[in-house]
Amino acid sequence: MVTLSYLKLQRLSHLPKIIQEGGRCEGKIANSTITPLEDNRTFIISPYFDDRESKVTRVIGIVHHEDVKQLYCWFCCQPDGQVYVSKARIDVHSDRFGFPYGATDIVCLEPQTCDPTHVSIHQSPHGNVEQLPVFEIKNRKAEGFSVDFTVCISTMFGNYNNVLQFIQSVEMYKILGAQKVVIYKNNCSHLMEKVLQFYVEEGTVEIIPWPINSHLRVSSEWHFMQDGTHIGYYGQ
Structure with missing residues (x-):
């Protein structure tokens, strides 16, 4: 199943303001797939440069839709060391199916x-x-696509072990012209690990670690069951 989402940018009214001049303005570079903020209600995945309608940074994250009401982007301009702060627009995706947490676009005007x-x-x-x-802003430099056709599949979780189904799927994707298959892997069986490694070495599969259950109580269901879980279907 493929879901396509087209998000239209709304005009942002909060212009970035200088809050600090000179000096060192870098913190610790975040390298994890999912990085919690200190409020433990906001989780950052990755920021991207988006200039389709205005010069903004669009941050993909996971946010508690009731508790998180305001966020700010802190941009560091080098080499002068000025720090600009821009108030974010927080767009929690509507398809969270009743769960308190949902996929979110955090959008800020750039200086x-x-x-x-x-x-x-x-x-x-x-x-x-x-x-x-500190998070690297992807897409800053325009580059050509490394492949023409990529398939992203649902989160692999629950000690996934249906090796035959997976191999059939990947081989069918290749027949249909897919050059890359991206796996968000939470966990799988030892045998499945061997299969994944084969396709990684072949150059077909790219694995993105997805340790979402280290941060949230995840559900294996797509809809909220009033069972204390935070997000559905392992954060799909």
């Missing part, structure tokens, strides 16, 4: 005076930027 390569996300426009995790 006009520079093209920042990294950004931090914080609940406040005030604080110490050196204490915040």
Whole structure:
């Protein structure tokens, strides 16, 4: 199943403001697939440069739709060390099926005076930027696509072990012209690991670690069952 979502940018009214000049403005670079903020209600996956309608950074994340009401993007401009803060628009996707957490676009206007390569996300426009995790802004430099046709499949979880089905699927994707299959892997069986490794070495499969159950109580159901879980279907 393939889901396509077209998100239209709305005009952002909060222009970035300088809050700090000079000095060191980088914190610790975040390298995890999922990075929690200190509120434990916001989880950052990855920021992207988006200039389709205006010069913005679009951050893909997971947010508690009731508790998180405001977030700020902290942009560091190099080499002058100025830090710009921009209030974010928080767009929690509507298809969260009753769960308190959902996939979210956190969208911020970028400063006009520079093209920042990294950004931090914080609940406040005030604080110490050196204490915040820093995320690389993807897509900053326009590059050609490495492949023409990629397939992303649902999260692999539950000690997945249907090796035959997986091999049949990947081989069919290849027949249909897919050059890359991306797997968000939570966990799988030892035998499945061997199959994945074969396709990784072949160059067909790319694996993205997906340890979402280290941060949230996940459900294997797509709809909320009032059972204390936070997000559906392992964060699909």
